[in-house]
Amino acid sequence: VYEQRVVAPINELGVRTVGLDDVLPRTSRGRWIQYHYTLPANDPDAAERVTIDPDDVPTGYDVAMAANDGYLTSVATTFGGGDLMLIDANGNIVYSADKRIDLATNLANGPYAESQLARLVTEDLGQVRAGDALLTDFSVYVPGGARPVMFAGAVIRRGNEVVGTLAVEIPVEAIDAITGTGPEVEPTGLETLASYVVSTDLLLQSTPQTWFDDPSAYLEGISDAETRRLVEALGSPVGVEIIDTEPVRAAVDGEPFVGRSTSATGQRTYSSSASINVPGASWVVVTEVPLSVVRRPLLDFLLRMGVVAAVLLPLAALAGFLLARRLTRPIPVAVAAARAVADGERHLELPPRGNDEFGDLQRRLTKMAATLERQELALDQEYEQKRQLLLSVLPPHLVSGDGVVSGTGDEIAVRTVIAVVVDADQDELDNDDELAEALAAASAAAERLATDGGIDRIRVAADRSLFVAGGGSDAGADAALAFALTLESELRSLAADAGLTLTVHIGVSTGEVATGVLARGSLTFAAWGEPVRRALAISALSRADEILVDLSTLDAATDEWTTEPADDVVDLDNQPIVVRTLTPRDMDIATP
Structure with missing residues (x-):
């Protein structure tokens, strides 16, 4: 039954071939927990749970699950993300709101030790301060239905002792909602403005609107056959497609790019790119405008990326504090500054906020507004120089x-x-x-x-x-x-x-x-x-x-x-x- 409901759906996607031993926990205790609590990987949204027999004597895990599952599940639902997991100090996933096949596995030596979640828990979070949250890049995660997801994580402490980690799964739909792309947006076609995020290893990190407008045309623009097959199987290019273009390379090297280039689909465009650093991840934001279009600003997409840093990360950190210290942080000044930039303001006057996350966000918004002003001026100057050059030889x-x-x-x-x-x-x-x-x-x-x-x-x-x-x-x-x-x-x-x-x-x-x-x-x-x-x-x-x-x-x-x-x-x-x-x-x- 487990092979039919868990292993078979994963293999049908064609992303990775797995056997029963590739997905089961290594320990008998872990397998017992999955037997009683895990849902099939191909049906993560089902409301029905597998429960223990009423005649069995409840274990300590059953008692803890009965006491806390309802509250933790409501927390996961409130934040609108995917799964919410608690991981002990040894890397064991001791709780999963969605009860998927990674429950009771070990992230240090278990079947998912090579995942972005394992790297976040076992390496990255050990280098940050208490209360700080980190993000991973988007990548294909088998327990999540072999779909591209990213994770936000925060360390949980009891005094000075690290007792575990809170990890929240963030599906690509959550990032698309912030960046303003999705199937409900009015179609624009492959010849209009394209804005997207790329990681430093050149993997796509957000869904371009052109994918929602016409998936078939988007697939035809992918030259690599294997990548095209994976994108079609997963239903998303995020975490799979490599974007190796001049604007991306320049921004990865720390140099903002503004000028003519060739897009990943081979189209000649006028492109702008800039790097944006969020805790745990280094991203490049790219906008591409076909040369037939006069100009579209980088503003909207960068603003929404600012919202990622201003809203999503504090929310992930807030979940940890709900379990540890129940602390909150205000954001009205940062939100007002973001709205001012969206309304065309390029000279922000913000009160000092120190060296916390929101102070850093205000400084980034100020720098972003100045960068946008320089890019817009450079575009205006280039068009005027071209016009004067043509007037020197033509009527x-x-x-x-x-x-x-x-x-x-x-x-x-x-x-x-x-x-x-x-x-x-x-x-x-x-x-x-x-x-x-x-x-x-x-x-x-x-x-x-x-x-x-x-x-x-x-x-x-x-x-x-x-x-x-x-x-x-x-x-x-x-x-x-x-x-x-x-x-x-x-x-x-x-x-x-x-x-x-x-x-x-x-x-x-x-x-x-x-x-x-x-x-x-x-x-x-x-x-x-x-x-x-x-x-x-x-x-x-x-x-x-x-x-x-x-x-x-x-x-x-x-x-x-x-x-x-x-x-x-x-x-x-x-x-x-x-x-x-x-x-x-x-x-x-x-x-x-």
């Missing part, structure tokens, strides 16, 4: 506000090309730096006027620029002529204010022009067509401060412009081009 209408190329600008239409050449009298300048400054000022003025007039900048060099006006059904001739007159006037004023001699040569031509973004080699916005060649040739022949316009531009203009015959006829490919000199008229030359 403003092709760059969105968040620094993303919003189009290719591919178009073939009748447009007007303006070629501008600026010369400076080098005899008036002391050195090459002054020449460069003068030409840079002229180039900046040309770009500003083009932006104000809705004219695309094609390319800009130190002493020459190329612009294209119009688009769609508008050839842009009037805008181009107004821009040329305004630029010539402004550069003349700029030269006068600086005491320099700047000469401007401008050529304007209209016709069918092709424009678009070139991404090969380097990102560039370019224009092609006969008007480009004509405008460059016309500007090369124009005299100082002269604007030469071909007849195609004057024919396309809707306003009347004042022009005069030019002295020269431009010869392009042995084809003469008739040009005229554009002269200012009595109007506001900033707009046609």
